[in-house]
Each structure stands twice: as structure tokens, then as C-alpha cells.
Amino acid sequence: MSMDEFKRKYKIFRTTALPFPNEYVKALMGELNGWSYSEEQALDFKGKWHEEVFSAKNDMPLDLEIGTGNGFHFAHHAKKYPERLLLGLELKYKPLIQSIRRARTEGSENARMARFNATVLDYILADNEVQNVIIHHPDPWLKKSQKKNRLIQDVFMKKLSTIQKENGIVDFKTDNENYYDWALEVFKNSSYSFERETRDLHNSPWAEENFITAFERIFLVKGQPIFYCRLKNTY
Ligand SMILES: C[S@@+](CC[C@H](N)C(=O)[O-])C[C@H]1O[C@@H](n2cnc3c(N)ncnc32)[C@H](O)[C@@H]1O
Numbered sequence: 001m002s003m004d005e006f007k008r009k010y011k012i013f014r015t016t017a018l019p020f021p022n023e024y025v026k027a028l029m030g031e032l033n034g035w036s037y038s039e040e041q042a043l044d045f046k047g048k049w050h051e052e053v054f055s056a057k058n059d060m061p062l063d064l065e066i067g068t069g070n071g072f073h074f075a076h077h078a079k080k081y082p083e084r085l086l087l088g089l090e091l092k093y094k095p096l097i098q099s100i101r102r103a104r105t106e107g108s109e110n111a112r113m114a115r116f117n118a119t120v121l122d123y124i125l126a127d128n129e130v131q132n133v134i135i136h137h138p139d140p141w142l143k144k145s146q147k148k149n150r151l152i153q154d155v156f157m158k159k160l161s162t163i164q165k166e167n168g169i170v171d172f173k174t175d176n177e178n179y180y181d182w183a184l185e186v187f188k189n190s191s192y193s194f195e196r197e198t199r200d201l202h203n204s205p206w207a208e209e210n211f212i213t214a215f216e217r218i219f220l221v222k223g224q225p226i227f228y229c230r231l232k233n234t235y
Contacts, residue, residue: 010117012039015093024093028115035112036100042114047126053112054085061131062087066118066151067138071099073213077134078103078111084131088113089121119156125163133160133170137215140176152183157190164233173201173228175219180227192231201228 007013015038018025028036037045037053050056061084068074068088078086086103088111090096096113103111116124141149152172160170170192174180180199187194198204202220206228216226 006120006123010039010120012043014039015115016040022093024097027097028093032097032100032104035104036096037112037114039114039116042116042124046124047129049087049112049125049129050085054110056085060085062129063132063134064089064121064125064130065134065136066121067091067135068095068099068113069137070095070214071102073134073136073211074099074111074113075102075106075108076211078108079106082108082110084110086111087130089116089118091115091117118151119153120159122159122163127162128165130164131168133164133168135170135172136213137174138179140174140179142176142178147182150179150182152179152186154186154189157186157192161191161233161235166233166235168233169195170231170233171228172231173216173226175215175224175226177225177227184229187229187231190231191233191235193234194229195232196228196230198228199225201226204228 015025015028029038045053049062050058050060063077063084063086065074065077065086065088068090074086074088088099090099090113093115096115100111100113114124138151141147172183196206201207201210212220219226
């Protein structure tokens with residue numbers, strides 16, 4: 001696919017072309033630009049996030065959070081690990097802005113957000129550019145006809161494995177059992193190995209260290225289990 005076709009297909013110019021930008025789009029392209037980036041800007045940073053965005057040395061680990069939602073975990077991770085860099089990807093403008101504002105309010109200098117579709121993350125991230133990956137409660141797309149929209153697919157795992165360093169980890173959790181079973185099959189067919197796996201995170205050895213995200217809380221309150229695994233990129 002040519003770059004022009006790609007941009008058309010994934011609406012890469014959408015942010016800058018929006019005829020009536022709302023307050024979040026204005027913030028993204030205005031006072032928060034430099035902390036958050038449009039899809040078009042993000043395309044320019046492939047292989048250059050350390051140097052051009054974070055002004056950091058290449059050996060500083062760059063972590064990636066996909067689908068940050070309103071950013072409680074994003075801000076927590078950035079603050080907890082000031083010696084690491086964190087890039088968040090979001091499709092929706094409001095949570096994107098909430099995420100970066102939260103990290104800024106916490107005083108973190110090591111976090112940036114980009115509006116970008118994670119299914120094509122290899123267009124903005126180069127081989128071995130990312131250390132660890134966080135995927136918390138991705139949209140489950142429950143209807144049979146919608147399953148093709150799920151983030152976790154064979155082709156996505158191949159891309160992820162390429163942009164991620166060897167031995168980098170992926171933390172994946174979901175509140176949806178059907179999606180979890182689907183994801184387990186995809187993971188087993190990938191180049192990743194399992195480091196951790198539980199069908200009830202909150203009654204597991206990893207409960208104490210777990211950070212409860214906004215979506216997770218909704219399901220916890222209902223007494224539903226959270227499904228979790230940690231994968232390692234073994235190539
Ligand atoms: C169910 S919410 C979970 C949010 C948060 N991780 C949490 O646990 O509270 C999923 C988020 O992923 C975002 N998202 C969905 N598909 C995406 C994609 N392909 N690329 C980037 N973000 C995506 C959605 O906009 C939404 O904010």
C-alpha cells in the first residue's frame with residue numbers, strides 16, 4: 001500500500017482537516033502540541049521518538065501504552081518510572097487529552113500521547129524501538145461480524161514483535177472472557193512466550209502490584225473476574 005493509500009484508508013489527515021475542531025482537538029494542536037501529536041505528526045517520528053520527541057538517549061527504554069482511555073494508568077506509569085519514556089496511543093480526542101493532562105498534572109516530563117490507530121503502529125515505530133507494551137481492556141467487539149476489528153490479531157502480533165525489543169514484555173488484561181480466549185489463541189500462535197497467565201487477576205499472585213484502571217473498576221464493582229497475561233517477546 002502506498003503512503004497516500006495508507007493515509008486515506010486510516011484517515012491520517014483527519015485531525016488537521018477537521019472543519020469544526022472541538023476543544024480537545026484544539027488543545028492537541030495548540031497548547032498541548034509537543035506533548036501530544038496528530039497522526040500526521042506522528043508519522044514523522046518513526047525511529048526518532050527518543051531523539052526528536054523526548055530529547056533522550058537511545059538507551060532509555062521507551063514503553064508504549066495502547067488505548068490509554070482517560071489515562072489513570074498512563075499517568076501512574078509515567079510517574080512511577082521517571083527513568084523510562086512512555087508513549088500513549090489513542091483514537092479518541094477526549095481521552096487522549098485527559099491522558100496527557102493527567103501526566104502533566106503529576107509533573108511527569110517523560111510522557112507523550114499520539115492520535116494513531118494502533119493496528120498500524122509499525123508506520124510510526126521502527127524495528128526494536130519499543131521496550132514494554134501495555135494493553136489494558138481493549139475494545140472487545142463482541143458481535144461475530146465485529147471480531148475483525150479486534151486489536152489482537154496474528155498480523156498485529158507480528159508487527160508488535162518487530163517494533164518491540166527482544167525480551168520486551170506485553171501486559172495484557174481484559175474484562176471479557178470471550179476476547180481473552182480469542183487473544184490466548186493468537187498469543188500461542190505468535191513468537192511471544194507466556195510469563196504470567198491468570199483468569200482471575202484479583203485473586204492471583206499479581207493482585208497486589210496491579211493498578212486498577214477505570215474500565216477495570218467498572219467490572220470489579222460487578223464482581224467479575226479480570227483476565228490477565230504477561231508475554232515476553234522471544235522473536
Ligand atoms: C475500553 S477502553 C480502555 C481504556 C483504558 N485502557 C482502561 O483500562 O481504562 C479502550 C480504549 O482504547 C482506545 N482504542 C480502541 N482501539 C484503538 C486503536 N486501534 N488504537 C488506539 N486506541 C484505540 C479507545 O478509544 C478507548 O479509549
